Amino acid sequence: MPNVMGKGVIRGYMLYKCQMRTLFKYNCVIICARQTRAFLSPPSASTAALLLFSTAATHPSSAYPFSPSSNSSSSTTSNGSLSEIHHEDLVYYFREWFMSRKKPLFDRIFEILRTQDDSSFDSALSRFNLGLSESLVLDVLNYEKKDVLSCLKFFDWAGRQPGFHHTRATFNCIFRILSKAKLMNLMLDFLQNYMKQRYVHKVRYYNVLVIGYAAAGKSETALGLFGRMRFQGVDLDAFAYHVLMNSLVEEGYFDVVETVAKEIRIRGFQNEVTHSIMMKSFYKQKELERGEEYLRGLVEDNGAQLSGIAVATFVAALCKDNQFERAALLIEEFRRMGLVSMEHAYGVWIRDLVKAGKLDCVLEFLKDKQAVEDYVPDVFRYNTLICRLLRENRLEEVHDLLVDMKQKKILPDDVTMNAVLCFLCKAGMMDIAMDFVDEAYRLLRNSMEQGYFPGEKTFSIVADALCREGKFDKMKELVIFMLDQNIMLNNFTYDKFISALCRASKVEEGYLLHDLLNRLNKASRKRSSTSIVYNFFIDGAGHARKPELAMQVYEMMRRSGLVPSFNSDILLLQSYLKSERIAQALQLFRDLSTRWRKRKLWQTMVVGLCKVKQPEHASQMLEDMKTNRRTPSIECYEELIKLYCTLGQYQKAVDLVNEMTQIGRPVSSFIGNVFLLHALKSRKLYYAWVSLSQKQNLTPASWMLGHLVGVFLVVLKETMMTTKWKNWSSNASALIFLQIICF
Secondary structure (H helix, E strand, O other), X not given: OOOOOOHHHHHHHHHHHHHHOOOOOOOHHHHOHHHHHHHOOOOOHHHHOOOOOOOHHHOOOOOOOOOHHHOOOOOEOOOOEHHHOOHHHHHHHHHHHHHOOOOHHHHHHHHHHHHOOHHHHHHHHHOOOOOOOHHHHHHHHHHOOOOXXXXXXXXXXXXOOOOOOOOHHHHHHHHHHHHHOOOHHHHHHHHHHHHOOOOOOOHHHHHHHHHHHHHOOOHHHHXXXXXXXXXXXXXXXXXXXXXXXXXXXXXXXXXXXXXXXXXXHHOOOOOHHHHHHHHHHHHHOXXXXXXXXXXXXXXXXXXXXXXXXXXXXXXXXXXXXXXXXXXXXXXXXXXXXXXXXOHHHHHHHHHHHHHOOOHHHHHHHHHHHHHHOOOOOOHHHHHHHHHHHHHOOOHHHHHHHHHHHHHOOOOOOHHHHHHHHHHHHHOOOHHHHHHHHHHHHHHHHHHHHOOOOOOHHHHHHHHHHHHHOOOHHHHHHHHHHHHHOOOOOOHHHHHHHHHXXXXXXXXXXXXXXXXXXXXXXXXXXXXOOOHHHHHHHHHHHHHOOOHHHHHHHHHHHHHOOOOOOHHHHHHHHXXXXXXXXXXXXXXXXXXXXXXXXXXXXXXXXXXHHHHOOOHHHHHHHHHHHHHOOOOOOHHHHHHHHHHHHHOOOHHHHHHHHHHHHHOOOOOOHHHHHHHHHHHHHOOHHHHHHHHHHHHOOOOHHHHHHHHHHHHHHHHXXXXXXXXXXXXXXXXXXXXHHHHHHHO
């Protein structure tokens, strides 16, 4: 598969947001735990029993060890006093729990992606002999999805490996990573880059584009591409249909959702995903009665396409409408039916009860389901409940939930780590919590000294912790080290440091830092220019119809010592064509044709001349293309035929179709639909076909197309006359309908 990602997009990401090379987690102790494990001794057998998450600590009769009233010397657990617990052992034990979620192979992959350059990480990853598959690529991308740059590099690398081709699922995964990171510009750059690939006429090409624009929140663009697909006689697959449908729901195009759902049903793609998206549509429209009717209709259909997600979506809608009692009855009713798994519904129920502040109900529900159904919530539900309990200082329940997570081997995340730190602080164990902050600082320094520079978010959070605890010496060391490495943090981080110095009556030090930063900000920063930057300006000047400006940028690029690429020449040529400077464009073309003998050069002229309505020049250029033994692309024929039809020169359009089919070129769906469209406007097109058939022999393809125009002229007009257009509430719906009819 071609390198669809492209190193240019990755470099663009690095320029666009280089500080996101890796996002910080409070448990950076985990990230580099292998480097520090040798310096920490494992807990002894005598002290292991006294740790927070030991078996004895979970016994119902054991005292709560970390309450503020239990940290005196008189407070003891069933196995000994709290004072016997070594802080180092507790820190080690927390680390071991958090290390349980890590996968050494994936850690090594991301370490290579973060620390090695393009030339070395490629070979380093190849030595793993990963045996790439869709599931493996998805697992790697989801493992550190916040490290956007590394995910992009791995996606690019995987796409270039022999025997592996990216699938719809892997494309959708990388699109969602970019979307959640709010990197829409980068995502759109990716899609634009993808559109330039050589295999643009393949069905899969449109599927990927529709998925990409839908995931980026550009539903109208995705819908337009879908219409273009139908116009050209191709269609989406089931996966892309559902991604598009979900995007339309998210953007609120509910009338179009109904149309797309109908298309999915007609093509036999309807499944539990379709129904779940429909339930979401009802939920967002607040049509609860209609949603319940739809849900019970699925139950009456033997529940074959009923899913737990659909039930959970309706539960969420009821909770949002403050109908908790009705939601509880619904959950119990579907649980008794036993048609689907209730895990999703339980998770939504817990989440919404926590949001509503009904913590006692959540704890009771959780206790009941764990006892009867052995239900285990995911880490997100645990985190939501723990954080809310911490806010209300219900430390005993927090302790029990943390113990429960450890016993049930729930893999923790950074939110869990934050909750543990908060719990330790509120339980009067600030010194143990600070051990984590100190070790985070040490690991940060060690990683930078070894050449690895985490992202700006990492520095910001560590700096915030150091300032909050008054550790100014360590903060100054960190700032000086970063300035020595020519790394500048954002102003917000420096503002917090200066404010903390002032609050600590260290105004002079704060002023010196402020003065230093001002002088550094005034220093000029030179950035290297590439032909890509010049190409952007040439393209922009072309769109603004200022070819002289485009030529000035082109000459500036030459003076800078850069050799204009073929793309630069094409963009310059297009700038003259867009501004309708035909004479200058022809002269430039003659100059360029002596250097480049590529078909795209002629194709650019033919297409450009057609777009500015110059059929004579375009036709002459098409003949010149044949003379130079360059086979015209289907796009050349499509644009010229479209122009002839637009100008009413149907005789030339029909003659060109016959000529095209004589040399073996197929009649594309685009050409067919152009003729069908103009058959609605005038009967002259059909008469031109009849006239040409009397003068010369038509090819079978040309004859069949003419016959289709005649049939279409009669049947389709009647269909369009009887269609009730008033039922369509949006242009998008009409567009979909037109494409379906024309196809």
